[in-house]
Amino acid sequence: MTTRTVDTAHPVLDETDTAEVVAALSSGDLSGTAPVVAAYEAALATTFGVDRAVACSSGTAAVHLSLLAHGVGAGDEVMVPATAPVMTAMPVLAVGARPVFVDVTDSASFAVSLADVEARLSARTRVVMSVAMWGYPADGDALAALCDRHGLVLVEDATQAHGTRTGNRLVGTRGRIGAFSTHLRKLVNTGEGGFLLVDDEATADRLVALRNAGKAASGGQFGRGFGLNFKLPAMSAALGLRQLARLDQRVAARRAIRDRLATAVEPVDGVTPFPVRDGIPNGYAMLLLADDAHLAVVLAEALAQAGFVSDPRRYGYRPLYDYDAFAEVPADACPNAAELCSRLVSLPCHEGVSPADEQRMIDTMCQVVGA
Template identity: 35%
Template sequence: MGDHAMMPQWPEFGDDEEKELLEVLHSGKWGSTSGDVVATFAQEFAEYQQAAHAVCLANGTLALAVALRAAGVGIGDEVIVPPYTFIATASAALFVGAVPVFADVDPDTHLLDPAATEAAVTPRTKAVIVVHLAGRPADMDAFTALGARHGLTVIEDAAQAHGAAYNGRPVGAIGDLGTFSFQSSKNITAGEGGAVLTDSAELAGAVYSLVNVGRVPGGGWYQHESVGYNLRLTEFQAAILRAQLRRHPQQQEVRERNAQLLTSLLSGVDGLQLAPDDPAITAHGRHLFMLRLPGRREAVLQSLTAAGFSRASSGYVPLHRNDAVRREAQAITARLGQPYPEPACPHADLVSSDTIWLPQPYLLGTESQTHALATAITEAVNA
């Protein structure tokens, strides 16, 4: 089985991160209100994703809540979200008093289905959160058109999609706002952290105020023009992120090469389904490599663990079946006398029963490690 036991650990770091951290330490400026490292990283990340503005903050979960609030989404408004995503996509709507409405996913891609989204629109709908799951960009042409048709704010949840691009345009500012995460597993990480991107100066200003206790850029310390949270990133986190951002292009080349190799090695395996190619995806974020194995998932997962690939996982339980999310949403609708939008998401139910995730460090290995992974999957499926 070769050297697969030595599959890369995550995160990858070195002298660069150490140097950046020590510079912040010795500066004595540890917070972004006194230092400029967060501001510098925000500018670098905005340029990387080709957005006009970036605001950094504590995490990707609150990035979504801030994006919704900046867009004026509030109590009783409906926000259409996919059920096959991390809980934050739905809980962010609940944090601002809005109701997450689940529209089904496309089973071939695991991504929010534009037709199902359109069918879920009501007069109360204010926004749609489109998730670029696993790093695969969703159909942004369809979603921006849908947003324009219905007057909806389109928010890209790009927590897993650093460096991804759709029709040559990096994700994050294709819609009205985009959110990113720098949590431990992410392809650019500082342990925790997040960012909100937008091309709108007005939305960027609203995001800045929400992150900075209602202050406005250039305003006084106690000049609170709106009610905002305090969600600032530290200079230490931004120091690590600057170094991680510099590593990202080379790491993505490795991930992409291994993902292509893995795809070609697995494409002929009976009973294993991979997402189809889409020419609109000009760069895949490669945060997860996802396989569908109808009827075989548990057995294959056990075999992979036995073969030393214990980080393979069965992924999400769909959110439309999460009692906590349903309870919170029903409490809001009941209090306001609104109907609770009862979700029907058979495709999300289906893919959550047969999908396996391979996390991104598995795409950072050598060619021989990637061959070993493909062999282990093939043997597990054929067993």
């Protein structure tokens, strides 16, 4: 009998999504400046409770634009958690700046170590990145206060955190700017795409020009300033509008499955649910911490054989400074980040996970590590 495979990705698409895309196609204006893009941006701003949202072509483009909007370039430094994905740090290289990899508070948290940030600060530091990996809330008000104290820009990379809350705020709305992805794997899915959230009109207008070859938000010609072509097509925006309408429903469904899995894992020796310290995760995935790196490898392999591929296994998750793309970037080891990366295992907790799937995951873990 073939084992049913359950991926972490689970796009939800139905005839209403198709109808929105067909309507955009029928309008005849398929470009990134079509009216449906503005409607999508207005809906994003309302949903997240911010003044402005700016749609763009990917989550990586969103991070790239956030750096350009704040004038980050050659000679500048950007602090990036060593646990962040490659896509968070690549834009730092793209603008000619230097990523400075910082450790997390401990081996069971994605929160940036404030002490490590203070220790690595220099006159060239311009930006600190905060990353809510797998939709788990990470940095609280203390990091924002540190950035304010040193005159630094806090950029929230919330590409996996649609609907994640810290306190009474949605992740991606607490820093100077929030960058999101709407890739196929995300809770708001436009195939490829992204958006930025800001509460400052001048910054939003700058982002609009930067994503449209320097053409000002108020109109005029291209090249009035520097810019790239990072626009989101009309069809993607139309799909995004429909996807956004079901975000709360998707987050609630995923949280329910994540909570059931967390409860079931509690008595299992050798693994613990990843701690949630300040906020509510969106259910992008259920994270486990294995007691050691060897057990994490064995468990991830057993889960894969049972049809559940762990994201850390899939992507070879490790500290950023261990990737070839950053081999030329001087970096000190981040021991907490290294241990955290080595012990993580993820479980799917989306709407496509059946009660039988949940039980199979639990049974597999018990077989590997004992009940």
